Amino acid sequence: MDMDQLLTRRRALIAGAAVLGTAGATGTARVLTAEPAGSQVRPPAGGPRARAALKSSAHRLPPMTEDGRPRSRPLRPSVRREPLLHVSGRGRTMVLTFDDGPDPRYTPSILKTLREYDVRAMFFVCGKMAAAGKNLLAEMADDGHVVGNHTWTHPLLTELRRPQIRSEIERTCDVIEDAYGARPLWFRAPYGAWNRAVFQIGADLGMEPVAWTVDSLDWTTPGTGTIVRRVEHGAAPGVIVLSHDAGGDRSQTVRALRDYLPQLLDRGYHFTVPRRRYA
Structure with a gap:
């Protein structure tokens, strides 16, 4: 398969994760529209092999042209005053997000665990890391994950x-497009630090701002058990969980995901990715 075919495939996967609509366009609306909970089959009890045997229908594509590209583009986002904090959806719908990567020491293990349980997640990558790990962004695309922008150097x-803000964000858009197959539709400010300029530039570059509801605080390396408890205690319909796959020793994050993910699935939670409205 040549590069053009690979990029077409990845664009189709991304479109599938981005179909239909976000919640309100302006002001204080802070809810993401998610893939319907029913679109992702909850793996049955019986261990990882039984769960992995089921494949979801997560990749729902918009109308396509004969060359495989979407007929339309996502609607241009309006400038918000607050980032999106929750995801809408039926039942126990949650979003898992990972910041600062990709890191070849930890990201592959996280991808492996997500693949084992047939779960999609969002990865907010730093451009400098993404430029050195383009193969991992390609793997994210092939697995149906959503890749968002987390600036170039995490300032x-x-x-x-x-001009500095735009450079940090736009350079990362460029490297994501090169490695992932399409420009990002979602943006997360480092440290959760937002102002009007950040919202305006993000919207100008075609991205919606996303924050989080549950902070695992895994970057403090508090211990695997503590991370597991924070995520499990914070689990609730609509929450967005913040973790990290780079920026330090993330071995606790890797182990915690292996622990809490099957437990939350057994409790009836669905893990999804957000969608964007198309023209």
């Missing part, structure tokens, strides 16, 4: 001038 954007 505190609220202390930068507008």
Whole structure:
């Protein structure tokens, strides 16, 4: 398969994860529209092999042209005043997100676990890391995960001038498009630090701002058990969980995911990725 065919396939996967609509366009609307809970079959009890045997229908594609590309593009986002904090959806729907990667030491293990349980997640990548790990972004695309923008060097954007903010974000858009097959539709500010300039530039580059509801605080390396408890205690319909797959020793994050993911699935939770409305 040549590069053009690979990129077409990845664009189709991304479109499938981004079909239909986000919640309200402006102001304080802070809810993401998710893939319907029914679109992802919950794996049965019986261990990882039994769960992995079922394949979901997560990749729902928009109308396609004969060359495999979407007939339309996502609607341009309006400038928000607050980031999106929750996901809408039926039942116990949650979103898992991982920041700062990809890191060849930890990201492959996280991808393996997600693949084992047939779960999709969001990865907010830093451009500098993505440029050195393009193969991992390609793997994310092939597995149907959503890749978002987390700037190039993870700076505190609220202390930068507008040209610097745009450079940090736009350079990362470029490397994501090169490695992932399409430009990102979602953006997360480092440290959760937002201001009007960040919202405006993100929207100008075609991205919706996403924050989180449950912070695992895994970057403090509090211990695998503590991370598991924080995620499990914070689990609730609509929450967005923040973890990290880079930026330090993330071995606890890797082990915690292996622990809490099957337990939350057994409790009836569905893990999904957000969608965007198309014109």
